[in-house]
Each structure stands twice: as structure tokens, then as C-alpha cells.
Amino acid sequence: TQLLEQSPQFLSIQEGENLTVYCNSSSVFSSLQWYRQEPGEGPVLLVTVVTGGEVKKLKRLTFQFGDARKDSSLHITAAQPGDTGLYLCAGAGGGGADGLTFGKGTHLIIQP
Amino acid sequence: GAVVSQHPSWVICKSGTSVKIECRSLDFQATTMFWYRQFPKQSLMLMATSNEGSKATYEQGVEKDKFLINHASLTLSTLTVTSAHPEDSSFYICSANSYWAGSYNEQFFGPGTRLTVL
Numbered sequence: 001t002q003l004l005e006q007s008p009q010f011l012s013i014q015e016g017e018n019l020t021v022y023c024n025s026s027s028v029f030s031s032l033q034w035y036r037q038e039p040g041e042g043p044v045l046l047v048t049v050v051t052g053g054e055v056k057k058l059k060r061l062t063f064q065f066g067d068a069r070k071d072s073s074l075h076i077t078a079a080q081p082g083d084t085g086l087y088l089c090a091g092a093g094g095g096g097a098d099g100l101t102f103g104k105g106t107h108l109i110i111q112p
Numbered sequence: 113g114a115v116v117s118q119h120p121s122w123v124i125c126k127s128g129t130s131v132k133i134e135c136r137s138l139d140f141q142a143t144t145m146f147w148y149r150q151f152p153k154q155s156l157m158l159m160a161t162s163n164e165g166s167k168a169t170y171e172q173g174v175e176k177d178k179f180l181i182n183h184a185s186l187t188l189s190t191l192t193v194t195s196a197h198p199e200d201s202s203f204y205i206c207s208a209n210s211y212w213a214g215s216y217n218e219q220f221f222g223p224g225t226r227l228t229v230l
Contacts (some may be wrong), residue, residue, distance in 0.1 A: 006155075033218065042116075042205050042221035043156070088155060099146045099158035099171075100207075100219060107153075 003027070004091055006103030014111050016078055021106045023089035024071040030092050032072045033100065034063055037086040079110045115139055116208050118222035125196055126230055132192045133225045135206030141186035142208035146219065147179075150203040162189045196229040203227075 005024045013019055023032070031050045035043035047056050049065035049072060056063045060083075062075040076083055086107055090100035115138040125131050135145055144163055148156040160181055161169045168181035178200075180192040189208075193200055203226055207219040 035221075040203075040224070040226070042118075042207075042223045045218060045220065048218055090156075099148075099161050100156075101158070102148075102155045105155045 004089055004101055004103040006089055006106055008106060009104060010107045010109075012109040012111060013079060015080055019076050019079055019108070021074040021087055021089075021108075022071070023073065023091075023103050025091060026070065027091070028069050030069075032065055032069070033090045033092070034072070034074055035088040035090060037088060037105075039086075043088055079108075081110045081112050084108060084110050114218075114220040116142075116206065116220050116222040118204075118206055118225050120225060121223065122226040122228070124228045124230065127197055128195055130192055130194045131196055131227060132190055133204055133206075133227075135189045135191070135208070135222055137187045137208045137220075140208075142189075143186065144209045145183060145189040146207045147181065147189075147191050148205045148207065150205060150224075152203075156205060159191075193227065196227070198229045201227055201229045 007022050031048055033048045034046045036046055037043040047058055047063045049063055052067045052069045054065045060077045064073050086105050088105045089103040092098055092100055117136045117138055119134045123131055146161055147159045149159050150156045158171050159174045162181045162183040164183045164186050170176045178194055183189040203224050205221055205224040207221045209219055
């Protein structure tokens with residue numbers, strides 16, 4: 001069974017600060033995805049990383065996939081109240097029809 | 113593109129009744145759809161993988177006779193919670209694979225269905 005450890009579980013910071021969320025596993029994933037979920041809604045895909053060492057940027061969000069494809073990080077620069085939400089990492093196995101293994105999520109609150 | 117819908121958005125039912133939840137891919141064909149369950153303040157847990165025209169594959173600990181899945185077409189999968197009990201109250205979310213050249217098992221999620229069993 002593949003497991004994803006996501007940390008921190010809860011994070012509350014002031015507007016303008018930077019933060020990093022980590023997603024770690026002992027298993028190798030063919031790809032890893034980051035989602036953001038608002039209360040009462042389904043997760044929305046932010047990014048997919050596939051290649052070991054890959055870095056992708058989405059405005060103030062920077063996503064990195066570890067060289068061994070076992071871990072990933074999400075870094076937010078100059079956080080804004082609109083960044084508040086639940087961030088989920090999810091790993092996909094080698095098979096195309098595999099369901100995703102989700103981390104427990106990071107509840108992020110950005111205070112104005 | 114890659115929009116997934118769910119119906120209903122929320123449902124309240126009495127204990128012992130059955131509830132059907134629909135998941136539709138609106139603008140693409142999904143060979144595989146997935147059903148997840150999410151309890152308050154927790155992450156998503158995969159319940160089953162639904163393949164068009166074949167039996168669903170259930171994760172360990174998920175009762176296939178209680179959670180009936182039918183994937184009748186490439187755009188529709190249904191989850192029926194049979195003889196629902198209060199402990200089945202949860203947020204049920206479906207997702208669908210959207211494959212095209214260069215994509216990697218990207219799943220697009222529906223908006224979820226909130227089930228409350230009284």
C-alpha cells in the first residue's frame with residue numbers, strides 16, 4: 001500500500017509570508033498531483049509533476065518533484081487570504097487506471 | 113474542458129433506504145471513473161475504481177454489496193448506497209480520467225455529493 005505523508009496538517013500565517021507544504025513517501029510514484037479543495041466542493045487540480053527533479057511554477061506557487069519521485073513540495077510566496085484552503089497531494093501508480101493515493105491534506109489559513 | 117458533474121449535490125435520507133449518486137463526464141469520455149469518500153476534516157479515501165462495461169474494483173474494507181457501482185457508458189457512473197446507515201453519512205466525490213497525448217493519469221473531480229443519513 002502506497003502512503004503519502006503530508007505536512008504540516010494545519011498552518012495559519014499572516015498575509016505576505018512564505019510557506020512550504022511537504023509530501024513524502026517511501027514509494028515511487030509515476031506522477032504526483034497537487035489539488036486545492038474548498039469546503040463542500042471537489043478538489044481542483046493545480047499541477048501534475050512527472051519527472052524527477054521537475055519544478056513547475058503557477059504564479060506564486062512553486063511545485064517540485066523529488067529526484068527519486070518519492071516526495072514533492074509546494075511553496076507559496078507572499079501568501080494572500082485568497083490562498084486559504086485545503087491543499088492535497090496525490091500520487092499515481094504506474095498503471096493508467098489507478099486511483100490516486102491522497103495525503104491527509106494541509107489546512108491553510110492566511111490571515112489578512 | 114474536462115468537466116465532471118455529480119447529482120445530487122446533497123441528499124438526506126432515512127436509515128435503511130438506498131441512495132443513488134450519479135457522476136457524469138460532460139465534455140469527454142472517461143473509460144475509468146473513481147469513487148472517493150471524505151469525512152469531515154479528513155482527506156479523500158479511494159473506495160472503488162469503475163470501468164465502463166465491467167465490474168468495479170473495490171478497495172480493501174469497502175463492501176461491494178453495500179456500495180453498488182454501475183458504469184453503463186463512457187460518460188456515466190453511478191454509486192448506490194444500499195440500506196444506508198448514519199455511519200455512511202459522508203462527502204462522496206467521483207473523478208474521471210481524461211487521457212490525451214502527453215497526459216499522465218490526471219483526474220478531474222466532480223463537485224461532490226453530501227449524504228446525510230438520519
